[in-house]
Amino acid sequence: MGKYLKSLVFGLLCVVLLAGCSTKPPGSDSEKKGSNNELKIGFSVSTLNNPFFVSLKEGAKEAAKKDGYKLITVSAQDDSAKQANDIEDLIQKNVDVLLINPTDSSAVAGAVKSANDAGIPVITVDRKSDKGKIATHIASNNVEGGKMAAKFLIDQLNGKGNVVELQGVPGSSAANERGKGFDEAIKDAKGIKVIAKQPADFNRSKGLSVMENIIQTGSDIDAVFAQNDEMALGAIVALKEAGLKDVKVIGFDGTKDGIQAVKDGKMAATIAQKPKLIGQKAIDAAKKAADGKDLPKFIPVELKLVK
Structure with a gap:
């Protein structure tokens, strides 16, 4: 009876230890996307004090909601230093993809590199980044x-x-x-x-x-x-x-x-321009980038002269 109890306890300990081990490290794809494999997208907008960027955000928000993705939007308030900090925060939150609408195309380069180093695909919208690896750029010409x-x-x-x-x-x-x-x-x-x-x-x-x-x-x-x-x-x-x-x-x-x-x-x-459409296309591109699919360097959105 004593041998039986010892074997049972040893077996239970093994099960507990194996359950505590994971083949995926912290911050891996499975953990980042949550229990329901939900895509988590970070969106750094230059400012929300401009109606254009409000429409851009709304387009992205509507598309993300429709597809069941989690969208985290932050506004840099036209401050390059704040945008860099916002992007670092989004990286720490383990987002799967980063959408960036730069306040300053040169100043944002360091934050883009941080995302690159973290293995997070970066998509720029409306404005470019001068440096860093960008999955695609979505904007009007x-x-x-x-x-x-x-x-x-x-x-x-x-x-x-x-x-x-x-x-x-x-x-x-x-x-x-x-x-x-x-x-x-x-x-x-x-x-x-x-x-x-x-x-x-x-x-x-x-x-x-x-x-x-x-x-x-x-x-x-x-x-x-x-x-x-x-x-x-x-x-x-x-x-x-x-x-x-x-x-x-x-x-x-x-x-x-x-x-x-x-x-x-x-x-x-x-x-x-069509800011809502730019936002919608950004969400579509984010899913493809998260899935490791190749994207064109530039995704154009048509312009129209209104007079």
């Missing part, structure tokens, strides 16, 4: 959008006039690319002169104050190209207060407020 804006203004001004360019956040790929496309196309019109280029950080209130300062120089202004609708809407207020009614203003993004301004005749046009 900002260079082409800038060219569309320039061609529209050339037509509106009959090839002659003075233009102001309000730039986005310095260092962001969106600002660089939209400016590049606009500058390349506008130089073909010899009668058009870009009299001022100043950053207003994609912000409506800054668009207003920067435009006020440019107006105060006393230069004749025939048109304004703002690299997003928020800056365009700010510029419109400044122009109205200065009594400049005939200045053509074109924005970029196609936000609800921007399109309404076009309908109301306050803004000449906007280059409309």
Whole structure:
């Protein structure tokens, strides 16, 4: 009887020890995805104080909910240091995939490398990262959008006039690319002169104050190209207060407020993106990246001139 009890106890101990052992280390795929193998996606957004990025987040949120994925969204509030910390936190939470909408394309590179070192696929949306391994980039073709804006203004001004360019956040790929496309196309019109280029950080209130300062120089202004609708809407207020009614203003993004301004005749046009669709495509790409599937380097989302 004593031998039987000893054998039984030894057997139970073996079962307990084997149950405590795991062939998967902590942080492995099975643990990261949870008991129901749920895909966990981290999303670092540059800011949620801009309607465009709110729509981008909503598109991702709706797609994640539909597919049963867990989406963790954090806002950097246009602060590169905060974004780096946010991304490190998401890495520590063992997300399966990281979606990043960089505040600054250069500054985010270190955080991208941290995700790379942790073996987490990274997808950039709307804005690029200058360095690091990126599974894919999902965005509108900002260079082409800038060219569309320039061609529209050339037509509106009959090839002659003075233009102001309000730039986005310095260092962001969106600002660089939209400016590049606009500058390349506008130089073909010899009668058009870009009299001022100043950053207003994609912000409506800054668009207003920067435009006020440019107006105060006393230069004749025939048109304004703002690299997003928020800056365009700010510029419109400044122009109205200065009594400049005939200045053509074109924005970029196609936000609800921007399109309404076009309908109301306050803004000449906007280059409309589809932020919700960008967010939806990001979730689709995240699942493929998590499954180890190859993705194209760039997934474009079409633009449309709204006038």
